[in-house]
Amino acid sequence: MHVPVDQLPAGLAACDCLTPFGDAAATAAALLAGRRALELSPVLGRDGGDPVPLALTGPMDETLPPRWLPGLRTLAAGIPPAAWGAARTPVIVASSNFGVGSLYAFTRDHDPRHLAHGTPFASVDLLRAEFGWGGHVHVFSHACVTAHLGLAHAARLLHAGLADRVLVFAFDFVSPFVAGGFHSLKILNGQLPAPYARRETGSIGLGDGAAFAVLTLEPAAFRLAAHALHNEMFHFTSNQPDGAGFAACAAAIATATAGRRVWIKGHGTGTLDAGRLEAEVLARQFPGAPLASWKGSLGHTLGSCGLVELAVALAALRGPAGMIPGTVGGAAPSFTDTVALEPFAAAGFDGAILTSNAFGGAHAAMLLTHD
């Protein structure tokens, strides 16, 4: 039987993340305790503006060297040693914002040193120099599904026999650039997000996030068993009203989940229309599967969210409690009765679906399986 390339499993040899709570284990524990990293902060940092929910690892204002570098150094210290960036051990960097906060800083203080890491390639060059990576560093940028692309491409490289191991490294840190942008769209406002809650006004939060995963074809306890992608191209910032885009992606990943009992880590930013469509489509496609979003606590970590939340899911599955965090910040009534507001036991499930969505009606899902 022909198995599509995106349904060939790849093992997770290592995976961790960085959030305002710390690493993946600390983040999973905080989510299980129902803690929110989001706090109301001025949308433009020291330039002021309306208070909006941000989950930050430090002050949002850009620094020299860039404010994201110390945290990435800490995260990268946990990457298993290898000749990363060599042809057989490539790196895939996934980000939506890269160092764009430095460009914003340049427009405020005109210090040209910010420009040394403001563009995607310049920020990746900085990472290469910092971490000693070679020249084979692939760079993807597809807004909030970027990390999924990195993971799916890594699996393709492995299955094509073109790599022995692949390091996927995702990072996105909040800056006035992106906070101001979402604030201008009015979906980043003074309310804390309540993912999948049926309420009057939608709102999101934004968060700092970074993560890595090492993918391999060697046996591993946790595996990314399938990936699905779909781009509806209906509108930059809204989805087809009938949910067809969500449905196309959900149907594609469902072909790989047959016979499994899954739970779902949804995208769940806190917007109303997308949240309702997502919850309804997933409830139809996977009846009874509990649905949780963690962006009500961590905020939306943008292009890195797919990998950050994968690391949190792994930490929860490995954790001593054997519990999966519920939708922190969510509130009844939810759009569907599948939304898990409280933590639930991982026992009895043998897979998890992790989804993300992005501007342009981009949809991504992956299936995480384990022994």
Next chain:
Amino acid sequence: MIERFLHHVCVEQPGPEETAAGARLRLADKFPRTALRRMTHLGLLLGSALDGVALGPEDAVVYASTFAETRSLEDFLLSFPAASPLLFQTSIHPGGVQQVLIGRQQPVARLWPHAGRARLVEQALLSALLEPAPRVVLVGGEERGSWMLEHHAASARSFAFAAILTREAAGAAGRLSYLPGDTPDDTCPSLENLLEALAEHHPLGWHGAGGVWALEWI
């Protein structure tokens, strides 16, 4: 060896003085009027390169750009503290190609937007070769920057290209191949090198990603 055949090769190389407004006038008949007024220079050039290409929902798109949506990015940054929502949307990679596909209301299966520099071409081509879709649209381009160009953080030139890659040799204009191995890298062609090869049907060959690459014309 992995190979694909090139069909519908098209490039856009406007003069150095062309602006987005100028491109709107020059290319007006290629776009719906409602979409035209909001499109960026890069979006217009990409759309023109894709003119006449009927895409399907099972197709995949690989998009390569080092600097991407430069002018929207520049203008958005200068719009603070009253940040512009439209400029925010169009400043985000891969807004250039999304403008075109949203204008057409054209869903696609997968979109692979690359944003590297030194080995951008090789990595985008590798994405195209690994894509299982029967038809892969390879698009790329840049738009000339203004104040960011003064600081070497933007392209000095506006251009775009598009090519359809399939497994069908019949009627093809060219052939792309990659032979995996263990050869050391040499210099990877730049995005402008690829543009010129597509425009003038020049062959390209180099070593990279551990193998041997060749773009040949039929």
